[in-house]
Amino acid sequence: MSRPIVAIVGRPNVGKSTLFNKIAGRRISIVEDKPGVTRDRIYAEGEWLNKYFTMIDTGGIEPASDDIIMSQMRRQAEIAIETGDVILFVVDGLEGITSTDKEVANMLRKANKEILLVVNKIDTPKTPDTIYEFYELGLGSPIVISAGQGLGLGDLLDEVVKHFPEDKDVEYNEDVIKVAVIGKPNVGKSSLINKILGEERVIVSDIPGTTRDAIDTYFTHGEDEYVFIDTAGMRKRKRINENIERYSVVRSLTAIERADVCIVVIDATEGISEQDTKIAGYAHDNGKAAIIAVNKWDLVEKETNTYLKFEEDMRRTLSFMSYAPIMFISAETGRRVNKLLDLIKVVSNNHSMRIPTGTLNDIIGEAVLMNQPPSDKGKRLKIYYGTQVGIKPPKFVIFINDKELMHFSYARYLENQIRQSFGFEGTPIQFEFREKGEKED
Structure with a gap:
C-alpha cells in the first residue's frame, strides 16, 4: 500500500510552488518570480483530516515550447499526471485564461484522472465575476484560492481528500x-x-x-x-x-x-x-x-x-x-x-548494525591483550567495558579510568579492531569515552 499522490500542474508562474509550500507547511520548492524555476518534480508529504498523501510540484508546462529544458519540464509534468491520483490544475485568476491554459486542459482531459481546477491569486473573500470564464476549460467548477494569503486552502484540501482511493491512506514503510x-x-x-x-x-x-x-x-x-x-x-x-x-x-x-x-x-x-x-x-x-x-x-x-x-x-x-x-x-x-x-x-x-554488548566487550578485551593501553607518568589507561548506544551511525560509549590517558592513536586502534571484526563498510562509527560514574551530558 502507498499514499495517494497529488500532482500540482499548470503553466509557469501561476503559483504552484507557493501552493505546494503552503500545504507542506515549510519552504521546500524554490519560490521565485521567474518562469521555469521549478524544473523537476518536487515531492513532499502532506496530511489533512488524518489522510496522508504525497504531493508533487512540477515544472510549468509550456506545450508549444521547443526549448530543451521546457520540453523536459513538460515531460516531467506528464509523468506526474500519469502517477498522480488527484491532479490540481492551477491557473492565474488575475491574468485569466491563456492559450497555454487551454492546451494544458486538453492534456488533462485525456488523462482520465480526478482533476480539480484551482484558480489562484484571488486575494479577496468576494469571488470576482471573472471566475466564470474558467468554466470554459471544461474541468468542472473552479476552486478559488490565494496560495500566498492562505485563503481557501481548507476548502481545497477537503475536495482533494474526497477523491483519494480508499486503499491509499497509510504512511510509508519506515524501513525505506x-x-x-x-x-x-x-x-x-x-x-x-x-x-x-x-x-x-x-x-x-x-x-x-x-x-x-x-x-x-x-x-x-x-x-x-x-x-x-x-x-x-x-x-x-x-x-x-x-x-x-x-x-x-x-x-x-x-x-x-x-x-x-x-x-x-x-x-x-x-x-x-x-x-x-x-x-x-x-x-x-x-x-x-x-x-x-x-x-x-x-x-x-x-x-x-x-x-x-x-x-x-x-x-x-x-x-x-x-x-x-x-x-x-x-x-x-x-x-x-x-x-x-x-x-x-x-x-x-x-x-544500522547493532553489536551485542557481550560480543563487543570480547573484541575490546582481545584488542587490549594484543596491544596494551598507553600509560603516562606511571598511570596506565584502563578500559572497563563498552556498549553501543546508537545507530545511523553506530555509536559506542567506552568506560575508562581517565580520559586524559586515551590517546588518539589508541582510539583509532580500537576502531580498527572493531571494524576488522564486524565490517562496518561504508559507515562511520562514533566513540565517546567516559570515566566510570560520569553522567551523560
Missing part, C-alpha cells in the same frame, strides 16, 4: 532506505538515478545546474524500498551568483541530513577536486553511510595501473572517509550500476 546522490554540478547525478530507475524520472541535460531542487523518487527493488534524492550540484561559494543557486546549496545540505546513505559522485574525467572533498565532508560530518561513485569511467583513457593510481589518489585525498567503498561506474552505459544498488543495501545495513 533514503539515498542522497550528491556532488558537483554536471557529474552525472541525474543520469545515474535514471539508469537505476530504468526510466527518465529526473531531467538530464548537459547544462550545469539543471537540477535546482532536491527531488525524491520512490523505487522498489525486490523486497527493498528506496527513496532516491537527486540534489542540486554544489558549487564553490564564489561561483554562487543567483539567489536560486544559494537555495540549491541549502537543499543539497538538507538532503544529506535526511539521507541514510550518500552517494558521492565524482567525475572521472576531471579527477577529485577540493570541492569534491568538501561535499564528501558534509556527508561524513553528518554521520551518513557513504559510497564514492567515480562516474564516466568509460571516458578515461586507460594505461597500466590507471585504476590503482586513481584509487590511491582518492584514498589519500579522502583519508577521513577511509570506510567508504569506491566504485568505478558509467551512468551512461550502465556499467556496474546494478552492483551499486547492491552496495547501497550493504552500507545501509551496516549503518
Whole structure:
C-alpha cells in the first residue's frame, strides 16, 4: 500500500510552488518570480483530516515550447499526471485564461484522472465575476484560492481528500532506505538515478545546474524500498551568483541530513577536486553511510595501473572517509550500476548494525591483550567495558579510568579492531569515552 499522490500542474508562474509550500507547511520548492524555476518534480508529504498523501510540484508546462529544458519540464509534468491520483490544475485568476491554459486542459482531459481546477491569486473573500470564464476549460467548477494569503486552502484540501482511493491512506514503510546522490554540478547525478530507475524520472541535460531542487523518487527493488534524492550540484561559494543557486546549496545540505546513505559522485574525467572533498565532508560530518561513485569511467583513457593510481589518489585525498567503498561506474552505459544498488543495501545495513554488548566487550578485551593501553607518568589507561548506544551511525560509549590517558592513536586502534571484526563498510562509527560514574551530558 502507498499514499495517494497529488500532482500540482499548470503553466509557469501561476503559483504552484507557493501552493505546494503552503500545504507542506515549510519552504521546500524554490519560490521565485521567474518562469521555469521549478524544473523537476518536487515531492513532499502532506496530511489533512488524518489522510496522508504525497504531493508533487512540477515544472510549468509550456506545450508549444521547443526549448530543451521546457520540453523536459513538460515531460516531467506528464509523468506526474500519469502517477498522480488527484491532479490540481492551477491557473492565474488575475491574468485569466491563456492559450497555454487551454492546451494544458486538453492534456488533462485525456488523462482520465480526478482533476480539480484551482484558480489562484484571488486575494479577496468576494469571488470576482471573472471566475466564470474558467468554466470554459471544461474541468468542472473552479476552486478559488490565494496560495500566498492562505485563503481557501481548507476548502481545497477537503475536495482533494474526497477523491483519494480508499486503499491509499497509510504512511510509508519506515524501513525505506533514503539515498542522497550528491556532488558537483554536471557529474552525472541525474543520469545515474535514471539508469537505476530504468526510466527518465529526473531531467538530464548537459547544462550545469539543471537540477535546482532536491527531488525524491520512490523505487522498489525486490523486497527493498528506496527513496532516491537527486540534489542540486554544489558549487564553490564564489561561483554562487543567483539567489536560486544559494537555495540549491541549502537543499543539497538538507538532503544529506535526511539521507541514510550518500552517494558521492565524482567525475572521472576531471579527477577529485577540493570541492569534491568538501561535499564528501558534509556527508561524513553528518554521520551518513557513504559510497564514492567515480562516474564516466568509460571516458578515461586507460594505461597500466590507471585504476590503482586513481584509487590511491582518492584514498589519500579522502583519508577521513577511509570506510567508504569506491566504485568505478558509467551512468551512461550502465556499467556496474546494478552492483551499486547492491552496495547501497550493504552500507545501509551496516549503518544500522547493532553489536551485542557481550560480543563487543570480547573484541575490546582481545584488542587490549594484543596491544596494551598507553600509560603516562606511571598511570596506565584502563578500559572497563563498552556498549553501543546508537545507530545511523553506530555509536559506542567506552568506560575508562581517565580520559586524559586515551590517546588518539589508541582510539583509532580500537576502531580498527572493531571494524576488522564486524565490517562496518561504508559507515562511520562514533566513540565517546567516559570515566566510570560520569553522567551523560
